[in-house]
Amino acid sequence: MGTVALAVTDGMLHFELSLAFEVFGADMTDVADPWYSVSVCGPSAVRVGRFRLEPDHGLDRLSRADTVIVPGWADVDEDPPVDLVDAIRVAHEAGARVASLCTGAFVLAAAGLLDGRRATTHWAHTRALAARYPRVTVDPDVLYVDDGSVLTSAGKAAAMDLCLHLVRLDHGSSIANALARLLVVPPHRAGGQAQFVTTPVPAPDNHPLAELFPWVIERLDHPLTVEDLARRARMSSRNLGRHFRSVTGTTPLQWLLTQRIRHAQELLETTDDSVDTIASATGMGTATTLRRHFNRTVGVPPDTYRRTFRSRTRPGPNDSGQHHQRPGP
Template identity: 60%
Template sequence: MRPGTVAVAVVQDAGISLWELYELSIACTVFGIPHPDLADPWYELRLCGTGAPSPGPGFSLRTDHGLDGLVGADTVIVPSVPEACAEEGGEVEPELVEALRAAADSGARMVSLCTGAFALAAAGLLDGRRATAHWQHTRELAARHPKVIVDDSVLYTDDGNVLTSAGATAALDLCLHLVRQDLGARVANQVARRLVVPPHRTGGQAQFIELPVPADDDDSLGPVLQWATERLEQPLTVVALARRARLSPRTFHRRLQDATGTTPLQWLLSQRLARAQSLLESTDLPVEQIGERSGLGSAANLRRHFSRTVGVSPTDYRRTFRA
């Protein structure tokens, strides 16, 4: 099978930052380095740039094709766009948006890595589809493009001819997934081995998201929240916390939600999960004891809440982060 042409959009408005260069290099490494012993021919890589960058920090890259080179490719990949495009009020270059629409109309498989999702969304290619980006940018993506079904818990999404990945190394997960689709599991596994990475990672990016911590904007709640975090292994109720804060349960609920963006019970659960994460990373305690010390109770209850919120089991989390 001929894997076809992969066209990568190189957006270098004011130079390419180190972060953007990382994801660009992932796409170039996976699709641009031939492996004739695994598949011959390999992919044909095409770098399509937006022209010479304006003066600024970062790297510049000479490309052999303009953005019109995206049209006619079998797969189009948009790595991270400049940081300003993913910030509130930022805009994706109209020239890139039009080129992406034309490439999609020509039948290309459309792929974004990290904040490249903002470019696909601006082109209307993610409307009604499930998509992701780096968890630090998913809230802004959802706010600016309400028709997109944003999922910040996964490493990548696959909606047929439109695929998106979370940030950083999740771009490699998606690129290997594309190789697996095109050339089979054996080839993808061998490429992963040569890159010294697992061919498939368990869980999603939820395991890397920082869980909410107590906000200290409300001075009246700071002491009681600190008191609670020191006693997570004990039975704690909203009534008890409200009484200690000298507030009614209703007022306590409202103030905590204003300060942290979450309810008292959700806040307690997030703190207990954070305690469990810390114990899994720093101790060899069995899961049963971690459940008790974090206030989550039995090992079964810990596993249930941990897997649902973090996306992996406590054992898999420890295996990933213990080192």
């Protein structure tokens, strides 16, 4: 997944385009080397927001890319250009992984790539997407959806989460987390290689659980319970559950399990510790328990994940993770 093409045309949103270029196009060789090779593809000069942009290549170059990113489409009431839609369809047929950011989902839907799939877009436009493309199962409540070779994200900041998810798939958890630190954004939640749906990661210091989260992360090797978390947060278990649902979109136990799995991924990537040792370090107790939850959440057993994401290049800053290849299905 080394080559990334950003598909542009008149009417694209500059925020999502800039965000994608920052993740895939900036010099990140101090995080992972080799990094992505990025090109901007479009028909001659285009208007992106209030800016004029000269693409590197024409839209026909999309079919040569490993990954095609479609930024937000500004006027969702209008059909996207036929040449763009056709180029996206051809690229996918040629084997490209295609991801839309925000309302870029309307371009993918017009190309027929979302037919029979789950997808999402900015919450303000989910009804319009579902009405215009009834063969698409539109989920308005999630941050993004990964359906293998086709991925869609909700609006604005959710585009960053999807981009980090792609990095995580290609390079592993440690590299994605190192990149998130460089970009000063919350690390993406871990997910499976099949369809992936997640809820927003809360911003720091602006919610009732802000002090609880880092306290838990530092104690993942402890057998924490909901009562332990409620006691630390100085609230009842019921009140804790309400706050967790509001801030994370999930329950305290599910959130805790997600953190344990993510930590297990990092240890599998960056250490030679046995699965038993990692089970203890992540609070799973036994290797059997870790394998059961890991396989169900990530989609592959811990040993398979480790073989796929073994370190292969030099570490990034403050991180012992390395460059990795994307796991097979």
